[in-house]
Amino acid sequence: MGIVKTNTILLFGLLISIPILSIVHLSIGQIDISTQEFWQSIFNFNENSANEIIIREIRIPRLMMALIAGASLSVVGLLMQTLFNNPLAGPYVLGINSGSSLFVALSIMTGIPFFTSDFGIITNALIGAFLFGLVILFFSKLVRTQIALLLVGLMLGSFISAFVSFLQSASNAQELKVFTLWALGSLQKVEFSQLPIIIIVAVIGILAAFLIVKPLNVLVLGEQEAKLLGVNMKRTRVIIIVITAILTGLVTAFCGPIAFVGLAVPNLVRILFKTQQHFTLLIASLLFGAIFILICDILIQLVEPHFMLPINVLTSIIGAPMVIFFILNRLR
Amino acid sequence: MLLSKILLLLSATLILFSCEREPTDCCNDNTTALFESTSIDYASNFDLVKTNIGYSLKILNPENGELEKTISIKTEKNKIISLSATVNGMISNINAQKFLAGVGNRNYIYDSIILNRILNNEILEFGDEMNISTEKIISSSANIILYSGFGNEFPNESKLNKLNINIIPIYDWREQHPLGKAEWIKLIGVLMGKEKEANTYFDYVVREYEKILSATDTLSNLPSVLSGSLYGDIWYAPGGNGYFSTLLKDAGANYIYSATKGTASQEYSMEKILKDNLSTDYWINSGLSTKAAINNGNPKAKYLKAYKSSTYCYSGNLNKFWEQSASAPHIVLRDLVQILHPEIMLSKELYFYKRIE
Numbered sequence: 001m002g003i004v005k006t007n008t009i010l011l012f013g014l015l016i017s018i019p020i021l022s023i024v025h026l027s028i029g030q031i032d033i034s035t036q037e038f039w040q041s042i043f044n045f046n047e048n049s050a051n052e053i054i055i056r057e058i059r060i061p062r063l064m065m066a067l068i069a070g071a072s073l074s075v076v077g078l079l080m081q082t083l084f085n086n087p088l089a090g091p092y093v094l095g096i097n098s099g100s101s102l103f104v105a106l107s108i109m110t111g112i113p114f115f116t117s118d119f120g121i122i123t124n125a126l127i128g129a130f131l132f133g134l135v136i137l138f139f140s141k142l143v144r145t146q147i148a149l150l151l152v153g154l155m156l157g158s159f160i161s162a163f164v165s166f167l168q169s170a171s172n173a174q175e176l177k178v179f180t181l182w183a184l185g186s187l188q189k190v191e192f193s194q195l196p197i198i199i200i201v202a203v204i205g206i207l208a209a210f211l212i213v214k215p216l217n218v219l220v221l222g223e224q225e226a227k228l229l230g231v232n233m234k235r236t237r238v239i240i241i242v243i244t245a246i247l248t249g250l251v252t253a254f255c256g257p258i259a260f261v262g263l264a265v266p267n268l269v270r271i272l273f274k275t276q277q278h279f280t281l282l283i284a285s286l287l288f289g290a291i292f293i294l295i296c297d298i299l300i301q302l303v304e305p306h307f308m309l310p311i312n313v314l315t316s317i318i319g320a321p322m323v324i325f326f327i328l329n330r331l332r
Numbered sequence: 333m334l335l336s337k338i339l340l341l342l343s344a345t346l347i348l349f350s351c352e353r354e355p356t357d358c359c360n361d362n363t364t365a366l367f368e369s370t371s372i373d374y375a376s377n378f379d380l381v382k383t384n385i386g387y388s389l390k391i392l393n394p395e396n397g398e399l400e401k402t403i404s405i406k407t408e409k410n411k412i413i414s415l416s417a418t419v420n421g422m423i424s425n426i427n428a429q430k431f432l433a434g435v436g437n438r439n440y441i442y443d444s445i446i447l448n449r450i451l452n453n454e455i456l457e458f459g460d461e462m463n464i465s466t467e468k469i470i471s472s473s474a475n476i477i478l479y480s481g482f483g484n485e486f487p488n489e490s491k492l493n494k495l496n497i498n499i500i501p502i503y504d505w506r507e508q509h510p511l512g513k514a515e516w517i518k519l520i521g522v523l524m525g526k527e528k529e530a531n532t533y534f535d536y537v538v539r540e541y542e543k544i545l546s547a548t549d550t551l552s553n554l555p556s557v558l559s560g561s562l563y564g565d566i567w568y569a570p571g572g573n574g575y576f577s578t579l580l581k582d583a584g585a586n587y588i589y590s591a592t593k594g595t596a597s598q599e600y601s602m603e604k605i606l607k608d609n610l611s612t613d614y615w616i617n618s619g620l621s622t623k624a625a626i627n628n629g630n631p632k633a634k635y636l637k638a639y640k641s642s643t644y645c646y647s648g649n650l651n652k653f654w655e656q657s658a659s660a661p662h663i664v665l666r667d668l669v670q671i672l673h674p675e676i677m678l679s680k681e682l683y684f685y686k687r688i689e
Binding site for chain 1: 437439440460463563564565566599601602603604606607610631632635
């Protein structure tokens, strides 16, 4: 069977897994829900019905955030790995996530009025992500090579992480707890009313990634070769940074920093699909990423009556052995 | 108009002042007889046994009730570092602030005498217990450190023990009965050379607590109560065997999670909280003090019936609650009765709590 045919079957498999897993995800929890209650909670919401409140305010936002976070982080991870031609790159190498962490840390752990005002954690995380996105954009204009930009991003991330650690050591137990909980990630912070804007921004970010499929395909050959083949490197770089800032900032703001997905999923997809066609890789990454977080969250929901697990813990526990397994099986 | 506002402000200040003195008023009570030795009646996580040189203190593990450590203590004025807010409150109750060598952080101190002594460098600040400087402890010449025992072992405990510095975990927060929690003041009294004052104070607390209890034990209408708040994705609610669950029961409440086991906090998902508490009457200890803060931190709470009109949190100064409430369970109980059964009218003002408007 040809690779194209295998990949089409794989993509189809991933595509039909999404609705099946979504239904499983929606139906697991402390209460049993009916289809009627599900539709009523969306179109004819009754504020006095516990079941409808749980569906509308907890299960639907949680499902949507699992899909959006998984898809967005995986797409960004793929873009970063292609831009830097490095399988170790992920959504966080540019320090954008660190920018969010810094602003959230400042909002929780300092008494500075601007950071502790009504902005809240979400707004602070968004401001942090976009501010550091701009900083990276500024550096991308100054440096010529991808590797230099990668180093700047990593150094910026390390510098901010050290500063956040300093804030943590100087904070009290209560503040430390709030920050640590945020840093563990959560799919449950989002409200139903916030979903439309989150979905719109995520869709725009992901669609924008499909507009640069051609330069991405050429970038695989290397930066110099891409230039020789007529790719406008500066413009491509700017577009990738903007998409990264939008999608990483969005997910980090509403879910906290979710580790591993952006790094692991694109690598798994490359191993499974055996292609450098970014159209296929992008679709596969966003589907696989969404499925990966959905499965993690289903497992979290299953153990929830006994103990509570943060999403960040499970993504790494499941993801790391998965990557090692695929590497051993396919790349030996 | 202005005059009436000034009068209102003055009267509020007077009420607040009179309220704030309440936890220590007992010590002028001369009705308690002199005693021979300290006995432990309510607390289950420590015991004091009289010896030739003072007391043998036994600290019991709250998880299994087994003996965790035995420390020989002298009933003289020890030099103490207190890293526990409840201990600081107990020290204030028996007016022993001058024997305090150190505290954690001045930002978490309510007692004005302790605060003044910090400002005058008579009490040192040691910061968080997990990052505490061992050298600073040694140079302070303190011989006892009291801490909450949230973690496993105090940093460098064995080294400090070799230097004759005793580390004592204060497991008052794992007691089942509020009076057991308050009874830890007897240990503080022994350590501070103020055994008599501590016993007198505790006897007063027991009498007051039982007086209020007698007013609620015939109540038949028990409003349902939810307690605790959301951190991250987890709602922490008092354990069914914990002291706060006992306080709610004694205040004539039907605490939703009273049947759960254990003294430590129980963890629930927001989904379970919504499922169990949509029509619960009261929400006590909401953690956040305004509706705006609740909407920001836990917007899903707006669906709880209690959120609309019957949500209560610690009033104003959080330090006041954490410092004073452990050794003043009678006042916490009075507040709870006042909230849940205003028809009994034990007092006109709430001391620790306020309703979130």
